[in-house]
Amino acid sequence: MEVDDKTFFREATLRICGDLEIETALWRCFLFLADFIPATEVYLNYYDRNLGAVRFYAMANEAGGKRLxxxxxxxxxxRTLIEQSRLPDIVLINEAEEHPITRQVKHIMGFPDFSTILMHLEVGEMSIGRVAFPAIGKNRYTPEHLRLLSLLKEPFAIxxxxxxxxxxxxxxxELLADDNRYLRDELRRASGEDVIGADSGLREVMEMVRQVAPLASPVLLLGETGTGKxxxxxxxHNLSSQKDGxxxxxxxxxxxxxLMDSELFGHEKGAFTGAMALKRGRFERAHGGTIFLDEVGELSAPAQVRLLRVLQEKEIERVGGTTPIRVNIRVIAATHRNLEKRVADGNFRQDLYYRLRVFPIMIPPIKDRKSDIPALVHYFVRKKAREMGLSAIPxxxxxxxxxxxxxDWPGNVREIENAVERAMILSGGKPLSFEFLEIPLQKKSLADSRCDDGEPIDLDTxxxxxxxxILDLTDGKVGGKQGAAQILKINPSTLRHRMRKQGIPFGRKASRE
Known part of the structure; x- marks a missing residue:
């Protein structure tokens, strides 16, 4: 099909720049180009400098287009050739083995022999990526095909x-929406007084929280996974002077x-391929508030060095930037790992460890604060009822x-939450029984348990x-002569109230068990 250059340029440009969804635009352009070149597909890709790899971004063929x-x-x-801009802007390749990029693509993707025209795309002096027009077989392209496609270098780049x-x-x-949802949920329920167990199993933890919250000192939260760090x-954060941040x-x-540098510290526009705009990192976004470094023990050695500098200098530097940015932040770190052992093994920097553990708080597992279980269960029942849109609380x-x-709940609070949700799904509108749970055979019931090893237990337990x-001694009798209330020397209604609070059945409920 013959067409003059101006018409070819106009019609192709209208298609490639005619839709914000790149896969749709690429497909429409491919259908037009199919009358002029032997391409079986068209690909857009760019070089990811951080990974040292070509990232395929979108493609189209006769059947349609899709994102990749x-x-x-x-x-x-x-990689050296690309980073030093030593590859030609547009090249005709009639055998894939002739070019380093197409050779690598052919071997890794398992493609058959193909020809292609590979065109480097840039806007101004910034490299954007490449567009490729592969055609099955060798020697499929001519210099005229090369000349024709070179007319479209700028539209493809744009x-x-x-x-x-x-x-x-x-x-x-999407990131902002996630942050907003997270902040709304957490700020709504995470003030000091709303921590479940604050007056029982977590009493000592909350005393330490109230001590350190008004200060700017780093806090290191230690404990098993799922304990509520x-x-x-x-x-x-909510008890601190920066609670509004x-x-x-x-x-x-x-x-x-x-991606660690870009995520934590952000990047300047054009810092690397794909950095089309300035991005503020997590530390910069936390300015005036708190940054919570969960699972800090998983940081790699280079990331530990960069974090230490932030803690020491109170400033960050975006990737590609030259100006330090001051940050006013409270750092709270958390881990389930034994950091002292990781320091001894050479897997965690000792200077960073001491910077973080200015005020360590150990959060006990559920097995050491079982008195919190009833309150946690009732809380999660109400929470899941709201999430499931139930009209009545089970x-x-x-x-x-x-x-x-x-x-003992080895998964701690998270395991209890999951058990409650599963019980609500299985209940079919009936009372939640938790019959699906496996009870360790080697353990007695809590009522028969004794503190034989001399370990102290809390008052509620x-x-x-x-x-x-006492109920075992009275065969479940609460009031009246020789009832549990008489033996305990308290009013029967008071005893029933305490039993209800503890989740101990009585009356008809007890007889049905």
Whole structure:
């Protein structure tokens, strides 16, 4: 098909720049180009400097277009050629083995022999990426094909640049929405007085929280996974002078090392390929508030060095930037690991460890604060009822709390929450019984348990055991002559109130067990 250059340029540009969804624009352009070149597909990709790889971003063929997220790692010599801009802007490749990038793509993706035209895209002096037009077989392209496609270098560059900018806006919008949801949820429930167990199993923890919260000192939260370290971190923040500032959480174990700098400290526009706009990192976003470094023990050695500098200098520097940025933040770190052992093993910096553990707080596991179980269960029942949109809050079956008190809950608070949710799903509108839980056979019921090893127990647990022991002696009789209330020398209604609070069944409820 013959067409003059101006018409070809206009029609192709209208298609490639005619839709914000890059996969749709790429498909429409491909259908137009199919009358002029032998391409079987068209690909947009860019070089990810952090990973040393080509990232395939979008593709289109006769069937349609789609977004991609495929990485092709490159050997060091090819990365050097790209980073030093020593590859030609547009090249005709009639055999894939002739070019370092197409050779790597062919071997890793398992493609058959193909020809292609590879065109480097840039806006101004900034490298954006590349567009490739592969065609199955060797020697499929001519110099005329090369000349024709070279007319579209700028439209393809603009289309890819706009798409990357648009995607970054969407990513930032999603991140902001997540942060807002997180902040609303946590700030609503995480003031010091709202911590479940604050007056019982977590009493000592909350005393320490109230001591350190008004100060700017770093806090290190220690304890098993699922004990509620994030809730305690929120309590510290909400009792501090910076409670009106942001509370930014960072899961140190979930960020790839290659993205750590950008995520924590941000980057300047153009700092690397794909950095189409300035990005504020987590530390910068936490300015005037608190940054919570969860699972800080998972940080790599280079990340530990960078974190230490922030703690010492109170300033950060964006990737690609040259100006230090002062940050006023409270640092709260948390880990389930034994950091002292990691220091001894050489896996965690000693100077960073001492910087973080200015005020360590150990959060006890559920097995050491079983008196909190009834309150936690009732809290999660109400919470899950709201989340599930239930019109009525489910009731807990007689004896169910007793069953839950027997377990040690190795998954701690998180395991209790999951058990409550599962019980509500299985209940079918009936009282929650938790019959699906496995009870360790080697353990007696809590009522028969004794402190044979001399370990101290809290008051609520002691009261629970004593009441159950007396009820065993009276065959469940609460009031009247020789009833449990008479033996305990308290009013029967008072005893029933305490039994109800402890989750101990009585009357008809007890007889049904």
């Amino acid at each position: 997220n495929v990485l092709i790692p490159l050997p060091i010599e090819t 289309a890819l640049s706009n798409s990357l900018r648009y995607q970054e806006v969407l990513d930032l919008k 994030e809730v305690i971190a929120n309590a510290v 942001p509370f930014i959480k960072v899961n140190c174990g979930a960020i790839p090392e290659s 009731v807990i079956a007689p004896g169910a709390i007793d069953l839950l008190m027997v377990r 002691a009261m629970f055991r004593h009441i159950r022991k």
